[in-house]
Amino acid sequence: MTSASDSPLPAVTRLIATDLDGTLLRDDKTLSDRTIAALAGAEAAGIEVFFVTGRPARWMDIVSAHVQGHGMAICANGAAVADLHEGRLVEVFPLDRAVALDVVAALREAAPGVSFAVELATGIHYEPAYPPFHMDPGATVAVAEKLLYEETPGSGTPVLKVLAHHHEMAPDAFLVLARETAGDRASFTRSSPTALLEISGPGVSKAATLAACCAERGIAAEEVVAFGDMPNDVEMLSWAGASFAMGNAHPAAVAAASGVTLTNDEDGVAVVIERILATR
Structure with missing residues (x-):
């Protein structure tokens, strides 16, 4: 190098x-x-x-x-x-909501204690256990399944990414686990020093x-x-x-x-x- x-x-x-x-x-x-x-x-x-x-x-x-x-x-x-x-x-380049729900379910099973946030094209919303976003005081607080729900497929605001946070796992270990669990359905990466993963659509x-x-x-x-x-x-x-x-x-x-x-x-x-x- x-x-x-x-x-x-x-x-x-x-x-x-x-x-x-x-x-x-x-x-x-x-x-x-x-x-x-x-x-x-x-x-x-x-x-x-x-x-x-x-x-x-x-x-x-x-x-x-x-x-x-x-x-x-x-x-x-x-x-x-x-x-x-x-x-x-x-x-x-959105993350399909059905795929996002599938990934959320898979990570809940693979990493008990995980919490989620949903970044929409219009702003972020997150679960009660997720670290709060003080820069976004107008966020909705609800479980990810509710945040990702839409009446008719394709009718909701585009999902840019889902964020997954774990309060105990090491950041890189969490990334490896997530990719092994659902890497065939979405793109996983991280940019935070904490165990915070960023989940986007495949190939994004x-x-x-x-x-x-x-x-x-x-x-x-x-x-x-x-x-x-x-x-x-x-x-x-x-x-x-x-x-x-x-x-x-x-x-x-x-x-x-x-x-x-x-x-x-x-x-x-x-x-x-x-x-x-x-x-x-």
Whole structure:
């Protein structure tokens, strides 16, 4: 594994794809002045920047001013493409509610004590035992089976992902168990330091949606530089022509990336962007 200073970069970089939490954002959830300057420098050089995150679109205020002219961000681990300028979702890749109910039932049996939240295109709702979302005070609190119920199949608001939390299991062990239990029915990943899994539709990932957005722009994978730090970034780091795991990254992200940069608190993304700009 090579460092940020000597890892190969694409001959031409046309797009930068970066995760937010633990990657672009510092631990206090702010953007440093150096990072803001690097993002502005990339835009001035004609390099598109895409924020690719597990966050829902409504939690993107921290970076919405830096989203560039295209206005697009990939949210909910690839389940949604949001236009942050207009404040709307332009495309969703939902998790079928019947599949979600099947997965919930399977995990209840495999991991007693699990609790769930349901992220809809309109907001999140969660079970009484699930850790509350203080950023979403209007959430409905009910069992997942009720939250996922719809009168007529296809009539409900699209489900972007289901979240599963366990208060006792180790995070990676919980992920392995879930994939073994229901990995044939949905996509499982994690981005939290706790045992919190994120469940999306089959084939939905940051990489899949990023690849589609790049294809629309005529941008090849080898022209993309990606950054990430957690298992939900693995597919994206593997897909991009050049990729960097943060110095604080999960081992799975390090293994998937072509290089390692400094930590998020050390402006690791900005370090690489500055190097890209210096070569132009």
